[in-house]
Amino acid sequence: MKKIVELKDIQKRFKEMEVLSSISFSVEEGEIVAILGPSGAGKTTLLNIISGFTHPDNGSVTIDGINIVNYKSNKQLAKKIGIIRQQFDLIDDLKVIHNVLAGKLHEWGFIKSLFSLFFPQGKDEALDALNKVGITEKFDEKTANLSGGEKQRVAIARILLQHPKVVLADEPVSSLDPARAEDILSILVNLARKEKISLIASIHSIEFAKKYFDRLIGIKDGNVVFDLPSNEITDEIIKDLYNYQELK
Secondary structure, eight states, rough: OOEEEEEEEEEEEETTTTEEEEEEEEEETOEEEEEETTTTTTTHHHHHHTTSSSSSSEEEETTTTTEGOOOOOOHHHTTTTEEEEETOOOTTSHHHHHHHGGGGGGOOOOOHHHHHHHSSSTHHHHHHHHHTTGGGGGGGSSSSSSHHHHHHHHHEEEEEEHHHHHEEEEEETTOOOOOHHHHHHHHHHHHHHHHTOOEEEOSSSSHHHHOOOOOOEEEEEETTEEEEEEGGGHHHHHHHHHHTTTOO
């Protein structure tokens, strides 16, 4: 299989604090990977480095065979990587369809994007994406009126219009109740498999991580402490990762 993401000796400091010491791993096309670790382990920082939002102090990030520093623009990188955050990153005042169509902004110029606010371009593709996440009927509704689970479905639909090779999800269900969290993870993982997208997600719930993800990477004190198939993760491995704290 082809490596779609490759990290080599990633280091990152914020002032006097070393967040990531020497992180190295790769992710192949279509892999479904969860990043685990205690609070402050650097999970969000790691995803931000993979996305190009944050630059490492040392080490290299390769996306689809190209060093991330050699991508000419954020638009070019957006064709490779999509991001889903726990805050959804949606504009509440816009209708659902406009938030979904924001996934096309890396392809459209300013004029077409502005025109689309009044006369949606690519509406059929947006409706198809909303159908895949199960909320087609919400296309004309103001986004502010949606529930948290519905907003996360809109965020996933927006990613589908971006057609990335990699999706990064930073605690995508942390703000949802367990039942809705399961719905969202099931949709996200199933779509990633169907579309052959590599999914890398930071996950708080050990139960969800083991149930939905094929491979789990644990980070602590800025280092990778395990990188294993989910069915090889034991309670002892998890307890060691979280310093024997009570697991949720």
